[in-house]
Amino acid sequence: MTVRVIIFLVLNFSALALGGLFTGKGVPSDWYMQLDKAPWTPPGWVFGTAWTTIMICFSFYMAYVWPTVENKPFLIGVYLVQWILNVAWNPTFFYFQNILGGLLIISVLTLVVGYFLFRYAPQLKFKSILILPYFVWLLIATSLNGYIFLKN
Incomplete structure (x- = not known):
């Protein structure tokens, strides 16, 4: 279990780091600061936290899912x-x-994470709570992105 958690921590934080490399100036950029954003947009520090x-939660979730799945190639x-x-979301939104x-990217990502949540809930039962922060955050982030799309 520990090895699986470490592997998924490395993979998941690599995704964040790689996305961040291509973000440009991101949140403090002039472009982003001038956008009409949703009134429920959290302060910048909330995003990192x-x-x-x-x-972290998703890494544990994946470590628990791994041994329960027979079709590993599909899971991968x-x-x-x-x-x-x-x-892909960071460079698409901030850099480009x-x-x-x-x-579009965040909407599909939300569907994929929702798939994980609902597909593997019967096997994981209460441990499925570990993917809820990801799913709920994506719902919020999708609404923020959608608001920016509609208002700018």
Whole structure:
């Protein structure tokens, strides 16, 4: 179990780091600061705290899912789709300033994480709570991205 958690911690935080490399100036950029943002947009520090918590919980979640799944190639494929979408959102939204592209990516990412939640809940039962921070945060983030798309 410990080895699986470490592997998923490395993979998940690598996704955040890689996405961050291609973010440009991100939240403090002039472009982002001038956008009309949703009134429920949290302060900038919340994003780092949220993503750290999410990736820790998701790493434990994946470590618990792994031994329960017979079709490992399928699980790896869904995980890779999630990983790629997670990495792709930051540069799409911040670097390329493509609000619609970001909205499409985060919407599909939300569906993929929702798939994990509902597909593996029967096997994991209460341990499924570990993916809830990711799913709830993506619902919020999708609404923030959608608001920016509609208002700018």
